[in-house]
Amino acid sequence: MKYTITHCTLYHYSSDVALCHNLARLLPRETSWQHCQPSRITIQPRPALSAERRDFFGNRVLYFAIQDIHQRLEVNFVTKVQVLDTRPFTPSSPSPAWEQVHKMLREDPDPEIIDARLFMLDSPFVAVHPSFLDYAKPSFPPGRPLLEAMTDLNRRINREFTYDPHFTTTATPLDEVLSERRGVCQDFAHLGIACLRSLGLAARYVSGYLETIPPPGQPRLVGADASHAWLAVYVPGTGWAEFDPTNDCMPGERHITLGWGRDYGDVAPLIGVMTGGGSHSLEVAVDVEPWVEPVDHDEEKGKKDKAA
């Protein structure tokens, strides 16, 4: 599938901001199943300085600094992305027993496997706790293939938890999400990661988008018109298998990847530090629009912003 992704962020300040430094992780990364055209970036006021780089995880980061006095900051990213149906895993892919995966992670000297061990450890938003292990256990009986077990866990999170955008904030501790059985995609991704890590497996957080318009006859998916998040588990020898607990599925052509990290903190879409500003408000509008026409005729459609 081909998409035009438009991500608009608008800040309003009650008093002047004299200086502001920002990091945007809003440029989708290139993968074997995802190809990106150059993004069109519009920032108002114009940044005095901006620089793109790759972070530790290989994600694309844009640093920009606004040095003009302003009370309004608008940051728009428009990117055309093609997502192929070539992710390395499908729900029916074979995989080793989960204990076997744990053992390989611990013992195999393959550099790729060694790299994955970073994602077995606690991270700022995800600290393991026996309660996550208890929750995960029913899906992980001895000898069960990893992907089969994870598919089950993914489904349980989807069925047993309520999607509730008003219940949590980024500061809500994960054990509260577990005990209250409520949260948003970010919480469900973190929860899945915590469960996997508490079993001694490697899991990472994926930040991205989900297609806006549902295909005919299918229900509209939760998480549209906003940033989305899911998780991936490492299968030695093959790579990372992605799971979307919010929608009880394995991401496919309709999941567009921005980047990944240990948890949300590594891939927050837009952060900044400002001087001045008083109180401030934020509006975000995301639109994921499929290309239905050839590229050239579709330029204008991509510009339209759809408020979330």
Place this chain on the structure above:
Amino acid sequence: MPEASLAHQDNLNLTRGGLLEDYPVPSSGYDEMFSAPGQLRSHWHDMARALEEIGGDELERRHSEVQRLLQTDGVTYNTYDDSRGSLRHWLVDPIPLLMTGEEWSTLAAGLEQRTRLLNALLADLYDQRLAIRQGWLPPELIYAHPGFLPPCHRSLPAGCRSLIFHGVDLARGPDGTFRVHGDRAQSPSGAGYTLENRVILARALPMLYRDAPLRRLASFLETERATLTGLARHNPDSPHVVLLTPGPNSPVYFEHAYLANYLSLSLVEGEDLVVRDGRVWLKTLGGLRPVDVILRRVLDGFCDPLELRGDSLLGIPGLLQAVRGGHVALANALGCGLIENLGLAPFMPLLCRQLLGEDLQLPSLQTWWCGDPTECSYVLANLNRLVIRSILSNGPCWDGAQLDAAARARLIERIRTNPYQFVGQEPSSLSTAPVLQEGRLAPRPVTLRGFVVADGDGYRAMPGGLARVSPGLDTLQASLRNGGISKDWWVLAPTPQRHVSLLRQSYGPIVVTRDGSDLPSRAADNLYWLGRYLERLDSTARLLREALGRLLEWEQDNTDERCLDDLLDALDIPVPPVAESPRARFFNLRQELLSLITDSEHPGSMQALFEGLLRTGRAVRNHLGDDSWRLLNRLQHSIQEPPKGLSARQTRESLEEELVLMAAFSGLNNETMPHHQGWLFFDIGRHLERVLHTLELFKLAFVTARNPGLPLWEVVLTLTDNLTAYRRRYRSALHPTAIIDLLLFDEGNPRSVGYQLRRLQRNVGRLHRPISSTYHSAEERLILESFTTLRLADIETLATLLRDSTSSSTELTRLLDAVHAPLLKLSDALTHSHFSHAEVPRQLITMRP
């Protein structure tokens, strides 16, 4: 070693009869001075002879002298956990710790290799990570340590080194071998204290230090200075190098100020710096001034709230990006905290072979990292004889032998849950070194901190460093944080070394500046408040002295006490009801007055005001001369540590003493500070405070007085230090017109309101203005308003009013208020124009996915 041939006989003569007699050489372990009882190590012969010549009693006297010098120099070590009275004085033992040149060469080579190795490790771990991918290091050892900061990945431009300055904690084991106990990279403190110890001891014990065959420290600091300068990418001829400190609350702030002065660096805090156009700038009164190099003494995580810890108030948003751009160099680079990881110890030999292709020269303390299952089992099986530590350099520590069953079980549980975070270590049996104890030498466990600095393409170790001894024999490890006593560590040279002044020669071309417009705005702010606190403390002390004096007179002869009530008003103390018995009244009032000296909870008390004075003074430590600082230390001693149970009379005497110290402090600042921007703010602070106080007193005496009249006028003249001037001028009874003239209008009288206003007007006019304009600044307009009102007032009318009736004081009130009101706004105006950097950067809110 020339001394090696000294006869054994000579050796015995030395120890017979004095200081060294019965030195209890520990039966096990390594003593630095004696190889066995009575067997002095040969490199100690000269020192032992010199110490014997000086004798125990004299050494004790010199030792007290050393402590006194340190205290007057204000050498302190703060502890975070002890918020009040938190300044702990630095303690130094007068007996140096000697090391032979040969032994030093070996140790120095080992230290320099270690720094090279750790620098190579940092370069690898923040780029290719071969050490992890090739399996030389377990990934969890690095990734689970909070010192590993992913944002620092590939943040250093090509050719830059991570480690510029490195501190290494060392101790000698029972076999005489030095072993590394830890590394310090984020804020490797101690070099400044080392220098100060050397300076003070050389002053107190010239007979030991003059022409002593010891390696001097000065050239090491010259190297550090040259290295820092060489890091600059811009302005190679005169780069701007700053020392970034967490501020006066840092435990080692003294050292930051000391080093900044010694190395001629600007001492700055995070809020003094800003990143614009990808560069780092210092906010000064004259505008933004580019910064090329930062000697950093703020922990990694706190340096950049954009990319590191978002809650940090000490950092500079955008700093890491400025580093990536190559526009500013940091010593040390951000992210270097990961080498402080204690779990690296077992892997050092392999890393050294792999990264440097060399064998590791300097061993580490035997350490087992619990992240490895085999090592962990060993540690758990030997828990009762090992020391368990967190891998964090300042983390908790357990002595396995001291744990009871419950504590042991809890610790085992903690290790099992989080094995990566713990190491087991061989208990460190430290070597012992002689310290002075009641006129004798006694052995105490000693640890060393060595320092290594980048020098050209390589590294260079400081010949010496900081030696620390535990107060007792059983202490696990002496540490800066736990107090302890420091020693001067001598590296012996083959021949006597010329004593080199630690004051440096200039390093190259210098841009001569005079106007002080490069003064950091924060420093200006602090100097202004230093002036205000000093003056407020002074006027409070004067009021208290006067009130106590009146109280004592009244107690003696029960005469006129009416002025006392007005003084109580001025001090904001409620006047007790007249119904009280005189005796109860006396004790009540005495209590109230004394508590206004000692009660630090009361915002107007001498204690609280002095705390403000000290806080602002410490924040501009590098602007105050050594003598000024000695005066502040004496004031501190007098105000904050008064003898218990002082009588009212004794308190009054100590107030006299404190007033003299304050006058000396203020006079010294006038005499020694260049009268440029910094001094102007200090002076404006003082005179603004003084004019406000004088106006309030004047109003008290002539408008709101409970007991108006001659006695009160005299009190006001005394309080404002005008009585002598008045008597000399008029030699007569007090006359209101004369008083008004002297106190308000006489611009030649340095205690008058008119004089203060003229001085304020002149000094505010000389302040550097960020934007040049032909118009008067807001501050200038306020002073002009006040001054004009005063000058236009008609003294005759005022005097008539006063003479005629006390009730018709509205005219006077109106005048005083009209002079007073603009001055109250002056402080805000100054803040707005000159110190408005105070706004703290904040995080933007973010939308959740």
